[in-house]
Amino acid sequence: MRSLATELIGSVPRRVMLLIIILSINGLFLNYLIIVLSAYLPELGVSTETVGLILGAEGLSMAGFAIPLGVLSDRRGRKWILIVGTIGATPMFFVVASTLNPALLVIVGVLGGILEGAFLATVNAMIADQTTPENRDSAFTLSFILGGMGTSLGTAIPFFIPSLQGILGLDKHAVHVHLLILFGLFSLLIPMALYFLLRD
Template sequence: MLIRSPFDIPSNHHEWGLQEVGARGPSSRGNLLAGVPRSIVLMVIVLSINNFAFGYLMVYISAYLPEIGVPATTVGLMLGMEGLTMAVMAIPFGIISDRKGRKRLLITGSLGPFPMFLAFALTTDAAVMIAASALGGLFEGVYLATVNALIADQTAPEDRNVAFTLSFILGGAGSALGMAFPFFLPELGILLGIEKAALHAGLLYIFALISLATPPALWSILSGVKESVRGSPGAWRGKGLGILFKFSGINSIIGLGAGFIIPLIPTWLYLKFAVPDSFSGPILAIANATIGLGAAFSPKLASKLGSVKAIVFTQGLSLAFMVALAFIGDFFTAAFLYVIRTGLMNMASPLMDAFLMGIVHPEQRGFASSLNSVIWRIPNSITTIIGGAILASGNFELPFLVAGGFYVVGISLFYLVFKDVKQVG
């Protein structure tokens, strides 16, 4: 699902220095958000509310379903199918985004979560849930083809790291709250006199209904955003594809490694430590909150070290914690190390997004965002299926060790290839 992968914003926009749609302002005025258009901030807020439901759904799939007897292989297949569907559709969506505009595609695609949540609420049949996961992949494909490109299009280069960091923090906050919500389900069930299965189903119905508000909200927010006419049908094939393929190819090595275990952390916690969703969900939430806190410092770190060094530093530092998880024998230590590992690894995410948008030409941004996600998610989705099978076999160490090896290769190659690359605007 759309968990990108992450705090309350004052309602007084002027307190944050927000601009009207399309307005630019020097970020040196003292307000970090001085150069970020109001429409972009409001779009990010709406999508972060949507992420609350997706965060809850991630815990439902990866932690609750194993509790009721759904095999880890099926969980891995659901997560893998979501990624593969996104991968198949993201490039066509990216081309449409570049040629026809981002707004309409995003608004139309935001209709997808309603039938997806409804399907999970109605049944636990494996075939239906796999199909619903694929539908979630369609929405993620639309999201990846439009949101990053919209942010880049509407912000000046000097404000881009701040804009992407804001998106990452708010998105992560929404996900974190959704992931933490299962912690309250046992008490809520007792209070309402409802069994856990019925409570989960009821919440999924509620999230389905709430998701219907997303399309009109986005339409209202983005109606005033002006999009320039994109290039010719072949513009996305032009100059700059070489560096894009290098970026995406190297990034996919990390994606390949991550797939073995990262999406399956709640499943691993349940199988190894018998931890239910009411505990694993909050652990994921704390990890996401740490991501947001770390991401808040990313622009400053990038300004001191440079984007490439900041990315390599934060990602590299996380490796020791991830590999150590393979050898931990108690839940609390594992949870602590996972939170630190996640915060460090994902501090780089907004910097990676901003860096990619800066090394490709504006008319290629939708395609670039989609292509990068596709090349990352295809191997990631396949190894998630493999990782589920490994966990089902009772081997709880191997996924971490294999993932760590791929991370080392990917991070090293990224530094060697991009240390001297300049952004184009």
Template sequence: METKKALPILFLVMFLVMIGFGIIIPVLPFYAEEMGASPTQLGLLMAVYSLMQLIFAPVWGKLSDRIGRKPIMMIGIAGLSLSFFIQAMATELWMLFAARIIGGVLSSANMPTAMAYVADVTTPENRGKGMGIVGAAVGLGFVFGPAIGGIFSKSSMSMPFYLAGASSLITLVIIFFFLKESLQKDNNAANQNKAESRWKAFTGPASVLFLLQLLISLSLSGLEATFAYFAAQKAGLGATQLGYIFMIMGFAGALVQGGMVGRLTKKYGEGKVIQGGIVVSAIGFGLILFVDSFTTAAIFLSIFGIGNGVIRPSVSSLLTKTTDAGHGSATGLLSSFDSLGRIIGPPLGGWLFSLSIGLPYISGAIISVMALVLYQFYRTKALVVKTN
């Protein structure tokens, strides 16, 4: 049943969640360094969060199919707030690790539950639009969050963490009072049966979509981990200029997700949008090799961001339409594959960069072609199942 009021509230919720994430991004490395973290320990601090999300996102997705989206989302937001406040009050490095583990375990509930919520409240033809709205909220949160964190870190390194914690508490209040449960009681029993195994979603043609998302996430995180070094060597760009470039890229991606994904999927279907997004991403990877100034970096990275930005909402939409599992189980597993890509991507990108500075982007284009081939394989499998 489609609920017009639900999506704007969900947009606000996910925007505030990602604002909190974004606030601590520019601060955490320096904050950890103050507590004596080595570069290796900093890398582990970043990775442990994604590792917890990899493990627990399917668990929360499955639970949301059983007991509802709203309570699981509230657990995720509360856990996020707790982890931010622990980090704000941390005096030793182990406390940061404990907070990141707690945050990773509990906040892994947020994204799969939000996507499952969209699937619950939208009709199949408007599913892409709903997923795009969530994607736009995520993108905009990452645009504004780091800027806020950078400003308030000047007064105190712990202040951004307190702000992120407070933002999460406000989000919790909004969910409690304004977000209605989307899982219908008459569908509860069916969802419970569907959610018997968290790997139920990884069957049939839909299993290919999880692997496709893994490749997309892998290539994106490899770019994010190395582009600062690449732009510094190729165009002499500094941290401030890179911040503006990623902000422009974030705005471009968010605008496309929020304003175009719904129209495109409605007109052409998710499949063509996914393929188009992959092609544009591959072109973006190729263009990045020719970066020689702030302007070219902003344009080429935005081209990549636009292509990459339409893929995840379209994959989520297609998956929830075709899976035999509950929406939460499917989106939880999708988030898990996304996290796996984010764990493998940065060290792989860094290693490729050490061999040749252009290699992460050449490999990104190759991975994009692999993703395109993988989608064709999905189409063939889906067609065989349909005809049988």
């Protein structure tokens, strides 16, 4: 088992490996945010209808813009569209941490969906561009594995909230706010890391 993992990792170019790791971390941030939107906001008094509207607006804008942004990336290049796409979560983190205003939450959901559409439209194509036919399957396999780990870890963060409450001496709301701000700040590093990684 270990040799298979070593072989898989060793066959993927270093640049692609770093790209996959960065994007998996981005996935961790996004999935924590989705958990907050869907499970925690109703605890704060945001109606389930409003939560559904936020998530629906995000999903529709993501689906609506993914195809045209994918076409644009084919014509103009993928690098900047991917970089801009990874900015999508940042405003959502800060808005969710600072307000429960339904209108603002829906607006930032639409904006986040558009930028996530840019991310989804380019990420797999970018990995394909950075690999050869010989190592492409390994790169996509690794992307699937690490992406799944990022998703799982992001989803699991709420399980640690009670422990963080005890360690930090904060209530549940304060812990979530601190995590949202912290992840929002960290998410700013994702596009910068991609810029330096993908520069020619």
